[in-house]
Amino acid sequence: MFLNTQVSNFDSASTCLCNSLKILYQKDEIPLKLLKIIYSNTLDGKESNIYENGTSRFAMKRICNKFNIYGAKHNMDIFFMYYAKNEVNLEIIKKALTEKRVLIVRNNYENENYFMVINIENDNIWIFDPSIEIDDNDCNVIINIEKFDTTKNLRYSLGPIDTRELIVASKYC
Numbered sequence: 001m002f003l004n005t006q007v008s009n010f011d012s013a014s015t016c017l018c019n020s021l022k023i024l025y026q027k028d029e030i031p032l033k034l035l036k037i038i039y040s041n042t043l044d045g046k047e048s049n050i051y052e053n054g055t056s057r058f059a060m061k062r063i064c065n066k067f068n069i070y071g072a073k074h075n076m077d078i079f080f081m082y083y084a085k086n087e088v089n090l091e092i093i094k095k096a097l098t099e100k101r102v103l104i105v106r107n108n109y110e111n112e113n114y115f116m117v118i119n120i121e122n123d124n125i126w127i128f129d130p131s132i133e134i135d136d137n138d139c140n141v142i143i144n145i146e147k148f149d150t151t152k153n154l155r156y157s158l159g160p161i162d163t164r165e166l167i168v169a170s171k172y173c
Helices: 012-024 032-041 057-073 090-098
Strands: 079-084 102-107 113-121 124-128 141-144 165-170
Touching: 012 032, 012 057, 012 102, 012 113, 012 165, 032 057, 057 079, 057 165, 090 102, 090 113, 090 165
Parallel strands: none
Antiparallel strands: 079 165, 102 113, 102 165, 113 124, 124 141
16 A cells, blocks of 8 residues: 655644554545544644644644544544553554554654554564655555664654553444
8 A cells, every 4th residue: 555655744634544544444535524533633743843833742633533423413433542651562562463453653763753554573663654755655664573662752652651642443442
């Protein structure tokens, strides 16, 4: 499956959210309302400081809630779960991947960025970073599981407990 890359330096959250819908549903199954929810709630960061651009944590949590409300109201099998801080760990990520769920992680290295965890194989985490453009993009970053599962603030790591954020998307509750 071909996943989308970012249009700007600030839309990793909206790109990951759209990609999650693309993974979960066929094109004709995605209601326009879900795209409107994404684009009307992301990119809410302040423009005064480059490190505050993009999408806030509050917006991501709100989008998850709006998706779930939409699903319940329109009998759509969509469920987005928001996790933060000590709720985010390698075990929950492994469990979600075995259940074929879609994972979006916020990383705080240098500036905040969202990426998708695609797979865990052997001692490696397979990642799709929407800021990297390549021809074959099922996965465009592979890192060691120890680097990923650290409290150090490294690129593509879960990072310090108090800054962790994870969205788990699925077609069922």
